[in-house]
Structures are given as C-alpha cells and as structure tokens.
Amino acid sequence: MSGYLEGVLVLLAINVVFAYGAFLPLAAGQLNLGLAGFAAIGAYCSAYLSTQFAVHPLIAIPLGALLSGLIALVVAVPVLRTRGIYLALATFALGQITKAAILNLAFIGGAAGYPVPSYVGLPVVLAFALGVAAVIPLLFATRFGIAVRAVHDDERVADLMGVEVRGFQIAAFTLGAMIAGIGGGLYAHHFSYIEAQYFNVGLSITIVLYVLLGGTQTTMGPLIGAAIFTLLPELLRESASWRYVVFAAGVIVLMVLRPQGLLTRGVFRRLFDWRHSRASARDAESLAEHAA
Amino acid sequence: MFAQQVVNAVMLGSVYAMVAVALTLSIGVLNFLNFSIPGLFMLGGMAVWALAHAGVPLPLAIAGALAVAAAASLVVERFTWRWMRTASPFVPLVSSMAFLLLFEHLAIAYWGSDMRVMPDALANGNWRFAGLVIGIPQLVGLICSVGLIAVLSLLLKHTRFGRALRTIAEDSETALILGVDIDRVVAAIFVVAGLFAAFAGVLFALNYRQVHPFMGEAVGLKAISAMIVGGMGNVWGSIVGGLVIGLAEVFAISYFGADFVDIAVFGFLLLILFVRPTGLFRGMQTVRAGI
Numbered sequence: 001m002s003g004y005l006e007g008v009l010v011l012l013a014i015n016v017v018f019a020y021g022a023f024l025p026l027a028a029g030q031l032n033l034g035l036a037g038f039a040a041i042g043a044y045c046s047a048y049l050s051t052q053f054a055v056h057p058l059i060a061i062p063l064g065a066l067l068s069g070l071i072a073l074v075v076a077v078p079v080l081r082t083r084g085i086y087l088a089l090a091t092f093a094l095g096q097i098t099k100a101a102i103l104n105l106a107f108i109g110g111a112a113g114y115p116v117p118s119y120v121g122l123p124v125v126l127a128f129a130l131g132v133a134a135v136i137p138l139l140f141a142t143r144f145g146i147a148v149r150a151v152h153d154d155e156r157v158a159d160l161m162g163v164e165v166r167g168f169q170i171a172a173f174t175l176g177a178m179i180a181g182i183g184g185g186l187y188a189h190h191f192s193y194i195e196a197q198y199f200n201v202g203l204s205i206t207i208v209l210y211v212l213l214g215g216t217q218t219t220m221g222p223l224i225g226a227a228i229f230t231l232l233p234e235l236l237r238e239s240a241s242w243r244y245v246v247f248a249a250g251v252i253v254l255m256v257l258r259p260q261g262l263l264t265r266g267v268f269r270r271l272f273d274w275r276h277s278r279a280s281a282r283d284a285e286s287l288a289e290h291a292a
Numbered sequence: 293m294f295a296q297q298v299v300n301a302v303m304l305g306s307v308y309a310m311v312a313v314a315l316t317l318s319i320g321v322l323n324f325l326n327f328s329i330p331g332l333f334m335l336g337g338m339a340v341w342a343l344a345h346a347g348v349p350l351p352l353a354i355a356g357a358l359a360v361a362a363a364a365s366l367v368v369e370r371f372t373w374r375w376m377r378t379a380s381p382f383v384p385l386v387s388s389m390a391f392l393l394l395f396e397h398l399a400i401a402y403w404g405s406d407m408r409v410m411p412d413a414l415a416n417g418n419w420r421f422a423g424l425v426i427g428i429p430q431l432v433g434l435i436c437s438v439g440l441i442a443v444l445s446l447l448l449k450h451t452r453f454g455r456a457l458r459t460i461a462e463d464s465e466t467a468l469i470l471g472v473d474i475d476r477v478v479a480a481i482f483v484v485a486g487l488f489a490a491f492a493g494v495l496f497a498l499n500y501r502q503v504h505p506f507m508g509e510a511v512g513l514k515a516i517s518a519m520i521v522g523g524m525g526n527v528w529g530s531i532v533g534g535l536v537i538g539l540a541e542v543f544a545i546s547y548f549g550a551d552f553v554d555i556a557v558f559g560f561l562l563l564i565l566f567v568r569p570t571g572l573f574r575g576m577q578t579v580r581a582g583i
Binding site: 031078081082085086088089090092093094096097099100101103104201202205208209212241242244245247248249251252255256259 | 319323325371375382383385386387389390391393394396397398400401405509513516517520524552553554555558559561562565566
C-alpha cells in the first residue's frame with residue numbers, strides 16, 4: 001500500500017472516530033463546540049501513560065478516553081444546566097480552557113508540544129474506527145438510542161413518558177467526550193507528536209461540520225459525512241487554500257439544499273429497508289385495483 | 293505603569309466592544325450566533341491594508357474596506373438567515389462557520405498567509421499626557437467606537453427602523469402581520485453588523501499595524517465572551533463586556549504571563565454562564581423593552 005493511501009486512510013479513520021464523538025451529543029440535541037478539548041485530554045493522557053509508565057498504547061488509549069469521559073462527567077452537571085446557544089458557548093469556553101491549561105503544563109511539554117515514542121500503525125487505527133462505527137449503531141438500536149432521540153425531539157414529552165432526561169443528556173455528553181478522547185489517543189500515537197495548538201476551536205468546528213453534513217438522524221450520517229469531507233478535499237490537494245474555499249462553499253450550498261444533512265431517515269429507509277419498498281409496491285397495486 | 297495598562301486595556305476593549313455589538317445585534321434580534329462576524333472583522337482589516345498598500349489614500353481605503361465587508365455580510369445573509377425558518381437552529385450557525393472558513397481561505401488565496409504590516413501613511417503620533425503614552429489612532433478609535441455605539445443605540449430607540457427591529461426581536465410573525473418588511477430589516481441588520489465588525493478590523497489594523505488572515509479568530513472569540521459578559525442582545529452591555537475582557541486580558545498578561553490569558557478570559561466566561569447566564573446586564577428583554 002502506498003504511503004499516500006495509508007495517510008489518507010489514517011486521516012479518514014481518525015475523522016470517523018471524532019465524528020461519532022460529535023454525533024452522540026448532537027443526537028441528544030447538544031451542540032458541543034469543545035470536543036477538541038476532550039480529544040486533547042485523551043491524547044495527552046494516553047501519551048503520558050505510554051511515555052512515562054511504558055503502558056502499551058492499546059491500553060493507554062482507552063485509559064486516556066476514560067479520563068476524558070471522567071472529566072466530561074464532572075463538568076456535565078453544570079454545563080448541561082445551560083441549553084441551546086448557551087450550551088454551545090459553554091462547551092466552547094471549556095475547550096479553550098483545556099487548550100490553555102495544556103499550554104501551561106510543563107510536565108507534558110507546554111507550548112513546545114509533546115513527543116510520543118510508542119507508535120500505532122494503520123491496522124490499529126482502522127480497528128478502533130471500525131469498532132466505534134459498529135458499537136454506536138448497535139447502541140442506538142437499543143432503548144438508549146430511542147431515549148436519546150426522544151430527548152432530542154421533545155424534552156418535556158420524553159420526561160412525561162418516564163425517560164430520565166437529565167441522565168441521558170449526561171450519558172450522551174460523556175460518551176461523546178470519551179469517543180473524542182479515543183480519537184485524540186489514536187492521533188497522538190500515530191503521528192508521534194502532539195501540540196496543544198492542534199486541538200483548537202477549528203478542530204471542534206470541523207468535527208461538528210462532518211456530522212451535520214452527514215446528517216444526525218441516522219447513525220450512518222457521521223460515517224458518510226466524515227468520509228465525503230475527508231476524501232473530497234484530497235482531490236483538490238494541489239492548492240491548500242482553494243481546497244478549504246471549496247470545502248466551505250460546499251458546506252454553505254449543502255446546508256441550503258439539504259439542511260438535515262445528506263443522509264436523512266427518509267433516504268435511509270428508501271435505500272436500506274426492503275419492507276418499505278414492498279409496502280409501497282403493495283400500495284401501488286391496491287391503487288391500481290381501485291382504478292380498475 | 294498601572295495607569296498605562298488601563299489605557300492599553302481600554303483601547304483593546306473598544307475593539308472587542310465593536311465586534312461584540314455586531315454579534316449581539318444578530319443574537320438579540322434574530323437569535324442567531326453569527327460566526328462569520330470574525331471573518332468580516334478580518335476582511336475589514338485586510339482590505340484596508342491591501343488598499344493602503346496599493347497607494348489608495350487612507351480615508352478612501354477605510355471606505356473601501358467597509359464597503360467590502362458590508363457586501364460580504366449581505367452574501368452571508370442570503371445563505372444563512374433566509375433558510376433559518378425552515379431548518380433546525382444549528383443550520384445557520386453551521387453555515388456562518390463555513391463563511392468564516394471561506395473568508396479566511398479566500399484571504400489566504402489572494403493575499404497569502406503572512407503577517408502584513410500597515411504602511412506608514414498616516415501620522416502615527418503619540419500623545420503624552422501625565423506620563424502616559426496614548427496613540428492618536430487609538431484615541432480616535434476609542435471615541436469613534438463609543439460614538440458609533442451611542443448612535444446605534446439611539447437609532448434602535450427612536451427610529452422607525454429601530455422599532456421594526458425590536459418588533460422582530462419580540463416576535464417575527466407578529467412583525468410580519470404588522471407590516472414590517474422583515475427581509476429588508478434583516479438585510480439592514482446584517483449590513484450594520486458587517487460595518488461594525490469591519491470598522492473594528494480597520495481600527496485594529498491602524499492601532500496594532502499588523503493584519504493576518506486569521507486575525508479574526510482570536511478577537512472574535514474574545515468578542516463572543518464580551519457579548520456574553522455584557523448580556524446577549526444588550527448594546528451598551530457590549531461596551532462594558534468589551535472593557536472587562538480587555539482589562540482581564542491585559543492584566544492577566546502583565547501579572548501571570550501570556551499563556552494564562554485564555555484561562556482567565558474563558559474561565560470568567562464559563563463562570564458567568566454557570567452563575568448568571570443572562571450576563572451582567574439584562575439581555576434580550578432589554579432589547580424588547582427599548583435598550
């Protein structure tokens with residue numbers, strides 16, 4: 001496999017992991033603009049464990065994600081008191097504080113960045129990405145998914161139906177942060193070097209864009225969004241700045257044409273649900289009978 | 293030394309206040325967090341540099357920069373708010389983020405990604421007063437920004453446009469029934485927001501003499517904090533918020549070092565969001581009640 005193709009696949013896999021990290025809170029109706037901060041916590045914690053205590057990356061990366069999730073759990077209670085734009089701004093401030101705190105911590109390199117000697121290659125990164133892309137749809141096929149969707153659609157009705165609204169909001173926020181932490185750990189161990197500046201608000205925004213473009217209604221949306229918007233700009237890599245111009249213009253046009261994202265529940269049903277097509281065929285038959 | 297720090301903080305704060313006014317107009321009236329405003333700030337600064345660099349006299353260069361940003365803001369309006377009524381509230385927010393990205397990378401494509409230095413065209417005199425150094429452009433900028441915000445506040449309070457705008461903030465459907473031409477008023481809001489952001493960019497370019505395609509991000513993020521501190525939708529609150537954030541930043545730099553600034557500023561923001569989410573001053577209700 002050529003080095004270029006491998007590089008693109010790694011980028012794709014990490015972006016898919018990040019996208020699922022953004023998908024969980026979005027599915028519960030939260031716009032989290034601080035995901036880069038949680039990714040940074042996962043990256044730095046796993047890198048510190050594997051560098052200082054010689055923990056194997058396959059163990060260090062989940063441990064980093066765990067710390068990211070723990071911190072998210074602690075801050076979730078005050079952060080989720082806010083909602084809508086305020087929630088977006090609170091998570092955004094949180095991400096900025098995390099980045100600034102890392103810049104001030106000398107034992108993980110501060111502004112100079114942090115080298116990570118232990119390395120994970122494409123197979124490991126890919127395995128993690130496939131794992132995340134398999135577990136989240138399974139999770140959303142359970143009661144958890146139904147409850148999160150209910151909270152997203154109408155908190156009050158969900159509450160009346162006996163859904164523990166606050167609990168599911170905290171769960172979606174925390175799980176999202178954990179998955180972002182996995183993405184950060186993979187990034188750190190593949191690229192062998194991390195710096196706080198990488199985990200900026202631009203990263204948070206890009207991740208959220210993947211999901212909103214792919215669509216938040218189905219669990220395949222983040223996968224599609226991350227895949228298209230990682231691979232498409234590669235076609236334009238001759239000119240780095242024009243590639244972002246095209247990306248941004250694409251986002252604007254897509255939001256106008258398909259505000260719910262590329263892959264909606266309706267599209268998904270039409271593509272993958274055989275009962276749907278059979279039912280519509282039956283409807284067509286009965287209509288034809290009536291006409292006759 | 294202390295007084296000099298206060299002077300510097302006030303100058304920086306007035307730039308934040310101008311951008312915060314642009315943001316607060318959009319939030320207070322349309323409930324839309326317009327992320328393209330930092331991009332318009334950058335366009336104002338970069339355009340005034342490009343025009344001055346090409347030998348255009350400064351007043352014309354400033355007018356040109358403002359016109360560019362106002363036109364760009366109208367394009368943003370066409371592709372964001374117009375689609376808000378039918379889509380989820382995230383959609384215009386996402387599109388405006390894409391516009392920020394678009395403006396930044398268009399600026400790089402045209403002008404390159406280097407830091408550019410403003411030419412020495414204008415008399416950059418300093419005024420010394422009681423041991424303080426006050427830059428003339430800084431002083432003019434401060435007076436202009438406070439003056440413009442005062443004019444805007446009077447406009448909102450006393451004119452037909454201001455009343456139409458406050459009706460939309462209250463309830464856009466009722467505004468429509470009462471005969472308010474919503475599309476025109478909203479377009480005007482975007483133009484005013486674009487002008488405030490671009491003017492702040494011009495002031496920044498003249499005061500700090502450096503422009504850069506990503507200059508909007510750092511200032512925009514601080515202006516968002518200033519807006520929240522002052523209370524979303526409150527025009528005068530933006531001035532107070534801008535000054536508070538400017539003071540917090542300048543004193544954090546001089547006492548704790550530059551790396552500490554973000555922790556101080558955003559920590560303060562987070563505290564306000566937790567403790568008093570409406571900001572120090574009443575926000576949208578104040579817009580409704582008449583600023």
